[in-house]
Amino acid sequence: MDRTARSILIADDExxxxxxxxxxxxxxxxxxxxxxxxxxxxxxxxxDPAGFDLAVLDGSMAGMSMEELAMxxxxxxxxxxxxxxxxxxxxxxxxxxxxxxxxxxxxKPFTPHSLAAAVGGLLGAQEKDL
Numbered sequence: 001m002d003r004t005a006r007s008i009l010i011a012d013d014e015x016x017x018x019x020x021x022x023x024x025x026x027x028x029x030x031x032x033x034x035x036x037x038x039x040x041x042x043x044x045x046x047x048d049p050a051g052f053d054l055a056v057l058d059g060s061m062a063g064m065s066m067e068e069l070a071m072x073x074x075x076x077x078x079x080x081x082x083x084x085x086x087x088x089x090x091x092x093x094x095x096x097x098x099x100x101x102x103x104x105x106x107x108k109p110f111t112p113h114s115l116a117a118a119v120g121g122l123l124g125a126q127e128k129d130l
Contacts, residue, residue, distance in 0.1 A: 059086025
C-alpha cells in the first residue's frame with residue numbers, strides 16, 4: 001500500500017514535539033493530523049472513525065488517559081494501529097490484547113528515525129492482516 005494513502009493522528013501536549021513528529025512523518029509521505037491533547041484527538045477521530053490508520057499517543061497527557069483514548073480509538077476503528085510514546089513506563093498489555101500486532105511502545109526521547117521505523121513496522125503489520 002502506498003504511504004501517501006496512510007493517515008496518522010498524533011496526540012501530544014508538547015507543541016515542539018508534536019510539530020517535529022508531524023513534519024518528519026509528513027516528509028516520509030504520510031498524511032498527518034495533530035491534536036494538542038486527548039480530547040482534541042478523540043473529537044477528530046470521532047468525526048471520522050475510519051479516517052486514521054495509526055495514532056501516535058503521548059503516554060502522559062492531562063485529561064483522558066492514553067489508555068482510555070486508545071481504547072476509544074480502537075472501538076471506533078478496530079483496524080487502527082496505536083503507537084504509545086512516553087518517557088515513563090506504560091503498560092500496553094490491555095491494548096495489545098485488544099489489537100494484537102497493532103500496538104507498540106516507543107520510549108521518549110526518541111530519534112525521528114526510530115519514530116519512522118516504529119510507524120512503518122506497525123503499518124506493515126497492519127497491511128499483512130488486510
